[in-house]
Amino acid sequence: MHIIVAVVFTWLGCLVNGVFLETLIKHVPSCGHVITFAQFLLISIEGFIFTAKFGTVKPKVPLREYGILVAMFFVVSVINNYALYFNIRMPLHLIFRSGSLVANMALSILMLKRRYTLSRYISVLMITCGIILCTLASGKQLKEEEEMLHHDWYQVLRWYAGIAMLSVSLLLAARMGIYQEVFYAKYGKIPRESLFYTHALPLPAFAFFASDIYSHVLIFNQSEPLTMSFLPFSLPKFWVYLVAVLASQYVCIRSVYRLTTECTSLTVTLVVTLRKFISLIVSVYYFQNTFTIMHWMGAAMVFIGTLLYVDIIKFESLWNRSTGESKSKLE
Secondary structure, three states: OHHHHHHHHHHHHHHHHHHHHHHHHHHOOOOHHHHHHHHHHHHHHHHHHHOOOOOOOOOOOOHHHHHHHHHHHHHHHHHHHHHHHOOOOHHHHHHHHOOHHHHHHHHHHHHHOOOOOHHHHHHHHHHHHHHHHHHHHHHHHHHHHHHHHOOOHHHHHHHHHHHHHHHHHHHHHHHHHHHHHHHHHHHOOOHHHHHHHHHHOOHHHHHHHHHHHHHHHHHHHOOOEEEOOOOOOEEEHHHHHHHHHHHHHHHHHHHHHHHHHHOOHHHHHHHHHHHHHHHHHHHHHHOOOOOOHHHHHHHHHHHHHHHHHOOOOOHHHHHHHHHHHHHHHHO
């Protein structure tokens, strides 16, 4: 029951987050650092009050043991949000990050010496091909737009940089998932503590982005006022969008951390991957993002590959049925 509730809140929180995040990114494409900082700050404050009890509760895990996990989580979070500034549109961002199943399985084989069924290898191959297809389609579309408008190849180079950033983030996130699995096996299930310290400990690192964060605070302050019926005053709409992003992201993160204590890293990756596909549909139709036939073919491969991975589509039974029918026809 706990797992079902965590899955539902993961999907709900992340879907709402996707809508408000894309809305904010469309208005201010460069606001990735301020979003990441605000998210880390909010969860740190909540954790300091309710988990650390204002510093009176000592961590069950020595803080030095969080070092590697904190570093990986910080880098992944910063890259994922900032990549949207490099001409990476939200549909491609969602599809590309769905490759976490591929990266997770590859690292599990190399590092943990795990072996998987034939259907899972085929599903991962389909997901990989789907992501490559969508990436090529997006690259072709961007090049055509730049040639048609103003021949600004700098924008195309920025897109390649964004793809490189997402690739690094993908591999690092998969490595983090495996590290978390080993971490919890050693120290037990401590989702609230790990959630707090992985967000609180890297806060000083945002000093490197202080000027960027400050400039975006000014941009947010100057945004159009938004009036809400339940408030006697208006608020700058960018701050309203940011609050909605933070609230939904908090629900999503809490739910994902709960899943990491109840399931393996591959299962967690699967739940998040399915959520990304639903978010993709919302992004394409609600935000009117361009999505070609080539994009849909790639997205379908990712989705079918995911279903094959969780045995909703059973490759072995389909194979046995097809070979059985072939034998009966020959007889």
